[in-house]
Amino acid sequence: MTETSQSLFQLLFWIFIFPGFLFSAGLGLIVSWIVRKVSALVQWRVGPPFLQPFYDVIKLTGKETLIPQEAQRTVFTTAPLVGLAGVLLLAIILWRITIDQTAFIGDIIVAIYLMTLPSLALIFGSSASASPHASVGTGREMKLIMSYELPLVLAFIVVIIKTGGQLSLVAIAQQVPVFSISGMLAFLVALLCVQAKLGFVPFDIAEAETELGSGVLMEYSGVLLAVWKIVQAMMLVVLPLFLVMVFLGGISADFLSGLATPIDNLPVVGTLPVGVIVLIAFVITGLLARFSKYIDILFLLSLIAACILAGLGKYVLVVVLIILIKNTNPRVRIDQAMKFFWVYCGIALAAAVILALIGNAYGISWL
């Protein structure tokens, strides 16, 4: 136990409930619904109901869990848990820093390490599954990690230079590097790297539904697949949040109290807290969503509005950017992805690093 006199109960609460497992996984599943719904709307479809990701996970836990005969059982079954542990730790660290700035004196390096853990777990799990499809997916996943990891680290180096050699996440989140040429370049490249890390189009090369049949996750079923789905959902919370903290000045510490502040002088509702108003709007639109497609869209919009009112506006912005990239691009081949990340992003970021260094040396903040 640390000398900050935290009880065991409080620690467990942080790990399992808020901001740990329950909160991050729940939020992640809601965001994954937003991704599916917005994708459906872009394609002129209606899309899945609000609770669909939850139904999926519940259903997968109820299914039989098959383990292939030739699989390396131990690695195959523990890999999802390792991935979950990594992403959970990262989620707790980021949210704790957001809520209480003295909570964790960690630095950006730890976060970069933890970010690679789910991808590594995916590689171990799929190589252990003894399936030729999965092994092709594994190879692609490895090449993908090799290609995006370098630009991602370079992008963070740009930020570190911009913030005057700061490594601590709390200090970095005080500044907004994106309002400069080099910071903007770094942000855009990091956004694409996050896209690849999430395994979204145009970089869903490792999953490749069409020719690999889910690639890396091919042999997973039942509970283990449910864990992977939760890991992917939590990545959807953690990675955009990390981008927000590094590039966009972080989320305000009172992001939840924003829902508790009353709005004055509104007709009808008087001085109800924002959260209660949003909740009422939720329930009404959720009930009416059965009858009309447009109410369903209203429900989506009210959910996004609730996030913005809760102070998660920047996070919503990054997620929406990711969804739009996902829906307007075809998948690239693995060699195209490597060339893109190494050659184009590499050159762009080398330029950004030089710009940031010049800006630092001469005190020009917009470089």
Next chain:
Amino acid sequence: MSWKIWSLKKSPWVFHVNTGACNNCDIEIVNLLTPKFDVERFGIKLVGSPRHADALLVTGVVTRQAAPRLQEVYRQTPKPCVVFCMGACACNTGIFKGAYHVVGPVDKIIKEIDPNAIIAYVPGCPPKPEAMISGVVKALSAL
């Protein structure tokens, strides 16, 4: 009703098995994903691996080459799962009845390895997408 079956109805992921169809039923199945029908409204999703599937959509007569493979795919699917015979051929070998390369309708082949398999039939040549949706909904509500 157990929570397993309840959640299975809420999100049936389907895997498409072609055991020798002429591709008409397959076209109609893919048609279900288009904006006009959009089965994602019901949580139905086409998956790439039988390990993720809750329902097998089987199209076509079962040919001698396809029979052991169909049985293998059924074995690899985590239970509980439902088998849908899509189209006249899968239901009862259709116009190929008695042909030299046909070993039987889908239900016979599946029942050889699992007598208690849950099998639903959607006849038609090809069945309309509306008929398929109706068949899937009826079969799931009968569970």
